[in-house]
Amino acid sequence: MFHLPDSCLVALCGLSILAFTLVLYIRYQNAIALINGFPGIRTVFDPFSAPGVLTSRIPGLSIPHMYKWEQKYKLYQETGWDIYSGITIWPKLSVSFSVADASAIKEIVQNKATFPKPAFALLALYGPNVVTASNNEEAKRHKKVAAPAFSERNNKLVWRETSRIIEEIFAHWGSKDIVPVDHIVDITLPLALHVISAAGFGRPIPWRGDVGLGAQDGAIPVGHPMSYQEAIETVCKGIFTKLLVPSWAMGLTKRWKKVAMAFDELGKYMSEMIESRRDEGDRIKTDEDGELYKSDLFSNLLSASDAELVSEKGALSERELMGNIFVFLLAGHETTAHSLALAMGLLACYPEEQQKLRDHIKSVLPDGRLPEYEDIPLLTRSLAVFYEATRLFPVPSIAKTAVCDTTLTINASIPPGADIVDGKFDQQKVVFVPNGAFVMLDVFGLHYNPRHWKDPNHFNPERFMSADWNRDAFMTFSAGSRACLGRRFSEIEAVTALTMITMRYKIELNGDLFHIIHGETPRATRERLLKVTQGITLAPVRLPLLFRKRD
Ligand code: HEM
Numbered sequence: 438m439f440h441l442p443d444s445c446l447v448a449l450c451g452l453s454i455l456a457f458t459l460v461l462y463i464r465y466q467n468a469i470a471l472i473n474g475f476p477g478i479r480t481v482f483d484p485f486s487a488p489g490v491l492t493s494r495i496p497g498l499s500i501p502h503m504y505k506w507e508q509k510y511k512l513y514q515e516t517g518w519d520i521y522s523g524i525t526i527w528p529k530l531s532v533s534f535s536v537a538d539a540s541a542i543k544e545i546v547q548n549k550a551t552f553p554k555p556a557f558a559l560l561a562l563y564g565p566n567v568v569t570a571s572n573n574e575e576a577k578r579h580k581k582v583a584a585p586a587f588s589e590r591n592n593k594l595v596w597r598e599t600s601r602i603i604e605e606i607f608a609h610w611g612s613k614d615i616v617p618v619d620h621i622v623d624i625t626l627p628l629a630l631h632v633i634s635a636a637g638f639g640r641p642i643p644w645r646g647d648v649g650l651g652a653q654d655g656a657i658p659v660g661h662p663m664s665y666q667e668a669i670e671t672v673c674k675g676i677f678t679k680l681l682v683p684s685w686a687m688g689l690t691k692r693w694k695k696v697a698m699a700f701d702e703l704g705k706y707m708s709e710m711i712e713s714r715r716d717e718g719d720r721i722k723t724d725e726d727g728e729l730y731k732s733d734l735f736s737n738l739l740s741a742s743d744a745e746l747v748s749e750k751g752a753l754s755e756r757e758l759m760g761n762i763f764v765f766l767l768a769g770h771e772t773t774a775h776s777l778a779l780a781m782g783l784l785a786c787y788p789e790e791q792q793k794l795r796d797h798i799k800s801v802l803p804d805g806r807l808p809e810y811e812d813i814p815l816l817t818r819s820l821a822v823f824y825e826a827t828r829l830f831p832v833p834s835i836a837k838t839a840v841c842d843t844t845l846t847i848n849a850s851i852p853p854g855a856d857i858v859d860g861k862f863d864q865q866k867v868v869f870v871p872n873g874a875f876v877m878l879d880v881f882g883l884h885y886n887p888r889h890w891k892d893p894n895h896f897n898p899e900r901f902m903s904a905d906w907n908r909d910a911f912m913t914f915s916a917g918s919r920a921c922l923g924r925r926f927s928e929i930e931a932v933t934a935l936t937m938i939t940m941r942y943k944i945e946l947n948g949d950l951f952h953i954i955h956g957e958t959p960r961a962t963r964e965r966l967l968k969v970t971q972g973i974t975l976a977p978v979r980l981p982l983l984f985r986k987r988d
Pocket residue numbers: 554567568569576580633637765768769770772773776827832835836912913914915918919920921922923924926927
């Protein structure tokens with residue numbers, strides 16, 4: 438057999454590496470030319486690619502996992518503008534712009550023809566759906582099916598289910614004066630999952646089996662190795678793994694195996710939900726008020742898919758039905774659960790703010806009764822606390838793509854420590870955005886932008902108590918035609934839960950699991966307590982709290 442001498446092999450390898458490096462370099466130079474050298478972050482790998490994840494700790498190769506969260510507004514201060522560019526060259530050349538300027542963001546979300554949502558593989562694992570639809574027509578078709586379910590009647594159902602579950606939690610806590618909780622997300626995740634299951638899918642789950650015990654203790658039906666709750670929580674945590682690890686490799690580690698099993702299990706649970714609702718046929722349901730109950734989210738999705746079966750236009754395929762059930766279960770609980778957990782963590786760090794909240798609730802409900810649905814719009818401080826928690830701990834970037842060469846008018850950034858004095862930082866720049874560039878609405882940057890939020894690091898629910906706060910600078914729920922469909926759903930859930938809990942319990946730091954430093958400022962306590970990690974949303978790493986019964 439013919440063998441190349443070792444020296445030739447070495448030379449060949451060297452040449453290949455050189456050629457590869459040259460290709461990357463040319464790609465890089467092309468990208469720089471494309472954006473006229475606008476400053477920003479340059480890395481080799483796309484941070485969402487497998488090599489990007491593996492090299493995230495090596496500067497220059499990829500962006501570190503929590504980098505954007507740690508930087509918040511700082512990167513804008515470095516470029517001098519409320520925008521910076523990003524270039525990655527592997528697996529393909531990708532140019533992006535991150536934007537923290539409220540008026541530019543408003544322009545982007547309003548101009549959906551120029552800046553549509555890009556295709557989104559992450560949330561399409563069970564099938565295409567309303568969140569992943571990149572084409573505006575597709576999105577319209579999905580929305581036409583789902584949006585009518587988010588009605589006043591459904592809002593009332595959200596309030597009722599949240600109240601029911603919180604009362605079950607109170608009953609479970611019983612007469613205990615002090616209830617220590619290891620990690621508040623162990624309560625808020627099942628709570629939010631219960632609410633979306635009941636209010637969105639007509640699948641109420643009793644609370645007691647799950648509370649405080651961890652997902653693995655939820656009821657496991659015959660034929661399933663995993664409970665519904667554990668399946669969905671494992672899927673939420675393992676979604677990036679599922680996307681990045683090839684299917685053949687999913688059996689290689691215990692954790693990956695569990696993620697693979699959870700994906701199968703959740704698929705089975707969703708199929709069973711579909712089957713059992715189809716078996717129920719057209720029987721008309723009524724809710725507790727005797728009102729007709731035919732338009733919940735699940736019924737809408739199902740009848741659209743049944744219509745597709747008899748080939749009606751504009752309906753949903755079976756895969757799209759699964760995709761939408763999944764995305765509503767996921768979007769409908771993870772975000773709310775984490776935001777609610779962080780809101781309670783903030784109230785524990787800032788007792789004065791908690792007292793203001795309690796006083797406000799007392800002024801709305803002076804007789805101490807629990808809130809009725811009609812009280813929800815009056816509980817403005819509960820909503821303000823929730824908004825402020827999501828301003829400080831928002832969803833990460835919201836992605837759009839430019840589908841033609843275009844420009845954005847951008848404000849100068851506010852330097853560290855500067856006060857905004859009229860006229861001082863009012864320079865603007867027109868930035869060229871080439872066709873194909875990703876445009877990231879950087880919610881961290883926007884929510885910590887001192888142009889839009891006075892003392893942005895400060896936890897100050899008061900800013901949402903006046904009527905004139907800047908709506909364009911608040912992107913918790915995105916905006917424009919692709920804004921969050923479940924905004925009212927989550928607001929009602931959060932206001933109901935925060936109000937009920939604050940009425941009955943004082944939320945405190947859990948001194949057994951968190952070192953309390955007497956005399957420490959709330960801000961310093963917050964820095965130590967509220968550590969987050971980034972998955973689909975920001976999630977508290979471990980948030981131990983204590984609930985002390987009020988007299
Ligand atoms: C605190 C709670 C929530 C937050 C912070 C939140 C945030 C968001 C954001 C930022 C988007 C835009 C995503 C993008 O364009 O990439 C979005 C979209 C969406 N959200 Fe929410 N969400 C929350 C709760 C909910 C709930 C409870 C539901 C459903 C029950 C829901 C359903 C949706 C849907 C269907 C979309 C897609 C809309 C579209 O693309 O046209 N969300 N949400």
